[in-house]
Amino acid sequence: MKTFYIKKKNYETIRFDDEENVTIINLDDSMVTNLNRAGGNCWRLLDQKQDVDTLAMALLADQNSSERDSIDIDQLKRDIQDFLDQMVDCGLVDYA
Structure with a gap:
């Protein structure tokens, strides 16, 4: 059985000029979470419910073919x- 995830609603997202990194502020507890490019891409996709497989396929689609071939999918x-799991622990993502 697959587990699905989705963003919670009470947060503020800050993107910096390079748009590689994302900072998220949980408005419930003022906790700040910094994400790298891959984390930021997953975060963006979590506007809709996702599971590990759909997020992995989306991240792979963002890579060129030579990069894709070198990635260990597992x-x-x-x-x-x-x-x-970390995003759930931070209170930013919930089970859908």
Whole structure:
């Protein structure tokens, strides 16, 4: 059974000039979370419910073919699951 995730509503997002990094402020507890490019891309996609597989496919689609060929998909999915678990712990993402 797949687990789906979605953003919670009470946050503020700040993108800097390079748009590579994203800072999220949880308005419930004022906790600040900084995301790298991959995390920022996952965050953007979590406007709609997603699971690990759909996020992995979306991240792979952003890569050129030579980069895609060098990515270990199983490791990518583990990394995404770790990210989602941390975002749930931070109170920014919920189960959908």
